[in-house]
Amino acid sequence: NAGVTQTPKFQVLKTGQSMTLQCAQDMNHNSMYWYRQDPGMGLRLIYYSASEGTTDKGEVPNGYNVSRLNKREFSLRLESAAPSQTSVYFCATGQGFSYEQYFGPGTRLTVT
Amino acid sequence: DQQVKQNSPSLSVQEGRISILNCDYTNSMFDYFLWYKKYPAEGPTFLISISSIKDKNEDGRFTVFLNKSAKHLSLHIVPSQPGDSAVYFCAASPLRKTSGSRLTFGEGTQLTVNP
Numbered sequence: 001n002a003g004v005t006q007t008p009k010f011q012v013l014k015t016g017q018s019m020t021l022q023c024a025q026d027m028n029h030n031s032m033y034w035y036r037q038d039p040g041m042g043l044r045l046i047y048y049s050a051s052e053g054t055t056d057k058g059e060v061p062n063g064y065n066v067s068r069l070n071k072r073e074f075s076l077r078l079e080s081a082a083p084s085q086t087s088v089y090f091c092a093t094g095q096g097f098s099y100e101q102y103f104g105p106g107t108r109l110t111v112t
Numbered sequence: 113d114q115q116v117k118q119n120s121p122s123l124s125v126q127e128g129r130i131s132i133l134n135c136d137y138t139n140s141m142f143d144y145f146l147w148y149k150k151y152p153a154e155g156p157t158f159l160i161s162i163s164s165i166k167d168k169n170e171d172g173r174f175t176v177f178l179n180k181s182a183k184h185l186s187l188h189i190v191p192s193q194p195g196d197s198a199v200y201f202c203a204a205s206p207l208r209k210t211s212g213s214r215l216t217f218g219e220g221t222q223l224t225v226n227p
Contacts, residue, residue, distance in 0.1 A: 042217035090155050099144045099205050099213045103155030
């Protein structure tokens with residue numbers, strides 16, 4: 001089992017370009033999450049999906065959109081990238097009422 | 113407003129000694145606490161957790177202590193090993209009433225265990 005996979009691993013964008021970060025899981029978990037990690041700031045929740053068909057904003061949703069395509073896949077879209085969105089992005093999953101979340105390997109995004 | 117704070121950005125200890133990582137929180141609604149470990153170029157991995165109804169939880173070399181009145185928790189690693197060198201994140205969640213937990217993370221502490 002691959003667990004949680006993210007594509008791409010690295011990406012460089014110019015300001016104003018758009019892109020979609022992909023996340024897929026084979027853990028049969030209901031909940032999926034997108035975080036960003038910045039130096040000295042820990043991980044901050046961007047959006048999450050408690051179950052298939054639902055999405056909710058997290059702490060830092062501005063500039064992002066998400067799609068829960070099915071139970072396995074949860075994508076994060078940057079419509080018009082800005083340098084402030086340079087970060088490492090992590091996807092995570094969680095099961096039912098468990099508090100624990102399981103993370104993918106991350107996507108390192110640089111916006112110039 | 114940083115609701116979960118890890119005031120020490122880094123900690124260095126000798127192999128075999130105890131490592132103590134600290135975490136403070138401000139939100140009294142937090143009911144469940146977790147520690148994650150992160151190696152470079154990898155995602156965080158779950159390490160250990162504690163519910164607010166307990167004050168201690170052990171798992172092998174790792175013990176988490178919770179002091180609710182002080183809104184403080186700590187992670188003890190005994191004995192420390194070089195492979196424990198990583199960034200450790202503290203995270204907290206309010207009581208879950210529906211599926212889908214919202215974790216609030218601290219800034220992280222870089223632990224270095226010297227041989």
